[in-house]
Amino acid sequence: MTQVNVLVLSGYGLNCDHETAHAFKLAGAHADRIHINAIIDESVTLDKYHILVFGGGFSWGDDHGAGVVQAVRLKTHSGEKILQFINEGKLVIGICNGFQTLVNMGLLPGFDKDYTMRSVALTHNDCGNFRDQWVHLNVNKKSPCVFTRELSHVEFPVRHGEGKFYADPNVIERLEKNNQVVLRYALENGEPANGLFPDNPNGSIKDIAGICDTTGRVFGLMPHPEAYHHFTNHPDWTLTKEMLRRQEKSMTPGMTSGIKLFRNAVLYMENA
């Protein structure tokens, strides 16, 4: 495949569309920001796209549960088209508000390829408030997720008020058994956060920060990989710069782990 095309949804209070499209461009793709209504009225079709991004934001103000109204609108008007997109072997990623939308549409966890069932939820943070904070994340190497290949420990910011991953114990068990749990909140040294605030910033069950479907092609996560597309996004970069300078090295622009995550998706589609 020559060029991977990425569609980043926008409109109705979504707000990470610019930087998400930018990050995908840095990862080697072509990215368009497309209004939800352009998908619904079919002035833009999904055919030419390979990766569909449900990005961060406050769709419909997050009233009535984060991502709920967005899920209703897309499922009602474009549900079939999105299912077809997935069935064509293409990729879907939901970040923050997008993750909330995916679970409310039922696209995740997608047990037995059923992409309509709501069986997990992202609910109000245990700390009781919105929180902007960088977190450490352990990547489940056994997960089929195509976005996290070759990654083991990453850092991204979380910025949400409703990010507590919750499901019945049997659902959690099933997710774990299938290795559908992709990302878990962790300590800096890689040990599990064990539910403790603030390393687990929201009280997510089993420190779950991101899950995928059984194919690994539909992925949702609360942290924001697109917010780490430049080395100066990282909270420690001024210290790192100083340490490198003394070793007579400079900050190499290189790929941040955020871009690597998107690059994995682009590579996957290039080889598909």
Added chain:
Amino acid sequence: MISRLEITLKKELADAEGRTLLHRAQDYFGMALDDVRTVNIITIEAALTKDQLAIIQSDVFSNPVTQISSYDPLPVDFDWCIWVGYRPGVRDNPGSTAVEAIEDILGIRFGKGDAVYTSKRYCIKATGFSAAEMNRIAGELVANDIIQQWKIYDRKDWQPKEGTGFICPKVVLNHTPTVLPVTIESDDALKKISDERNLALNPNDIPVIRSYFLREDVLKERKTVALSDPTDIELEYISQARSDHCNHNTFRGLFRYQDDVSSPVIVEDNLFKTYIQKPTLELKDKLDWVVSVLWDNAGIGRFDENHNYSITGETHNSPSNMEAYGGSITGIVGVYRDPMGTGLGSRLVMGSYGFCTGFRNYNGDLKPRLHPRRLLDGIIEGVKDGGNKSGIPTPFGQVYFHDGYMGKCLVFVTAVGIIPSLVNGQPSENKKTSPEDLIVMSGGRVGKDGIHGVTASSEVFSEHTPAGHVQIGDPYTQKKMHDFILEARDECLIEFITDNGGGGLSSSVGESSQISNGCIVDLEKVPLKYDGLDQWEIWVSESQERMTLAVKPENIDRFLALSKKHAVESTVIGKYTNSGKLHIKYNGTTCAYVNMDLLSSGFPQWTFDAVWEAPEKRGLREPVFNEPKDFNQLMLDMLSRPNISSKEWIARQYDHEVQGGSVVKPLVGKERNTASDAAVIRPVLDSEKGLAFSQSLLPSYSRIDAYHMTCATIDEAVRRVIAVGGNPGHIGGVDNFCWPDIKYHPEKNPDGKFKAAQLVRSCQALKDTCMAYSLPLLSGKDSMYVDGYLPGRYGETRKISALETMQFSVISLVEDIKTCVTMDAKLPGDLVYVLGMTRDELGASEYYDHLGFTGKNVPEVCFEPFLTSYRALHRAIEKNLVASAHGIYRGGLGIHLSMVAMGGHLGMTIDLEKIPVDHVIRSDKILFSESPGRFIVTVSPDNQPVFEKLFKGLPCARVGRVTETNSLIIKGIQAETIVNITVNDLKVAWKRPFGDLI
């Protein structure tokens, strides 16, 4: 048909909202509740079938994983239940999105009068409490009677089948819109009507208004449109335009200034022109990066060859003081419309906040409407929702506590936008309305909300202030409009754009039609939230989230199509003309017909007596006391002072990284929790240039002299951006004055002349500092009347006036963001330098205040030497010679050395003997003097020679080292160790007041 759906979390899930209430009841009132569970209620007034109700219940309003719901009251156990809902006419954002969701999933449209109302039940388990105590929780923790209503249910009274009943806070006016002519037979008659209608006309304006409407040519012209006496809508228009808020009558006033009661009178005619406009224009001529100032909704500076940035700052004090959440969310969402309405429309890239309130733990005799703690909680939350839901990062802010803000709090909000320098090949800062252009209103609808907001903010807060002007901003509606406007701009569909803020259409259409020299408006076309508004109400309503635009007739179809795509309501409400007349019609009948030039002609200037009293004359002296012995405890206590301690909990609630351009965050350092000097963002993602932003407020110094308060405030803001890598050759400012009433009155405002003199001096300082630092004022606003009347202990009412306050915001260009530095000490072994001279300047300092003194030696700014050292520091930062840089601000050297150590989580050894001082011979004064112009810089030993060479001849000294020992060790001027505290202990003290808040 009315249906009521109740939704609650499943029992096994923690109820975070309930828990917050439980904690607050304990922390604020000492009430130990056992449990609180929240029930969300959606009341639907629309004819829906059973099946339809079932669909919206399962697919929209309840989550099968986490929630249960029912159209009957849910059997959630309680001892007490508090139901809280909105009052009629208050913006119910979730109610509106519920309508959208229901319409969408069912494929129906709500009819006229159909609506959804949201409310809540708090189910409280608690024994031994009375209904009165529950009422206190309702009124002082969860609801505000201005916007909300509540009911308390005892378990015994609760009817499990009926629940709360069906409550629909619908606005029903049953009123036929009517235009009333107003008699102008005498000045007194008009004055009386002004008072009755709350027009707040200045008595001096009344004869001018009368003489205009009595002019023969005017009468003759009015006759042609069937008008004679002025109509209510015309007087409302004049009142809005003449209000201090819109017209800045105070700053444009005439001040008779005396340096002393016996000194000669100096006439200061128009502070704005002399001290703001003139220097700004001079600087604009000198500095090629200043693009547009003094006329648009925000000022514009150059970012790079393809982009400009826009910046402005506002306050929203009076509304926030009454309804903290509603006031502050309306404030931040409102200021975001300013850059949107600047040039042909900017994309918002950041916002910031400044909050001034009484002390959070105040327990004195005064009884403000909202306790400072609750007030602060509310304003923090309002800016949180307003900023986060707008998708605009809030990477900087500040809080200042002082008893003077008990009368009225201050809520500063600042906004920065980015705009392409060319739109359609033309400079984007230019825009105009032309005859035949259509007047379009986009965004929200118009209701009674916000009527007379402008005139209310121009008055002292009292029990008669109408509560109706409090609103709740709707960031969701505005975000949709923001995205739409940018697309319309890029398709070159916009000729002119401005926001509807204070004064509503009256201001936006009134001001924009000055350019074309006339307009004709069909008022009945303005979309309303509900029927029954009078014409004048439609005209002056401040309903939020609206922009007014000029669109060419040939572009209107495309414009409206784009608007529809973005789910934004846009309506053509008239057209611009060159008739010289503001012409308003309603269903074809003229209700206003006023000469466009009326406002610019003949209104008398406001006048003020301003008499300065020098500090000595006011009895201010330096205090007499010996040097303390226990410096360790002193340092820790200073760090725990509310105005110094950590405010991490606020910064964390604000999304400071959305849009992906975060370079220097509000919280930095090893543990990512010390406050940065400034924020740096990368607003254009494929550029390595950045914008550094910071702000400062130092009202304490006004206790001695507002001149030096102003200089120090600006200097601090400037140092803050320099410290992170901002360029001293490109710094723009925004001044926000918040002053108590300056009009002298022998009984009501006996010190009015002094406060007026403080204002004159502050303006002089503003000009002096801006000229010395080549710092143009890109934008600015003033908010006067920061006074309030509060009930006291014995039934008396006391006037509380704020300190003379100015928040100063600065924005600076960072050529290469890779050169930015943060304030945290980086590595052990680094050398610690102090730049700038420490003087005996502790007047109104945190230290003196801690000891109960005011003092007299207020910190003074020495422009030229300071600027020389800032330039040197900038060169050092550009050359990557600096590992960390941090300004020395409130609290002085001791406090800010602690900040640098805490930031790096590293120790330091410091030798006070080596600090550059100007006749300061006491360790405590060196540690806590607040002399401006200073920095703490750490430098890697390998950079020592180059760094020191750069600062040769400047007041800069190597004063210690960064260590691995984890302790801050300070030797006094006798070389004895006076401070030895671990960084952990410093941090514990610094977090003591607010560390537990989330």
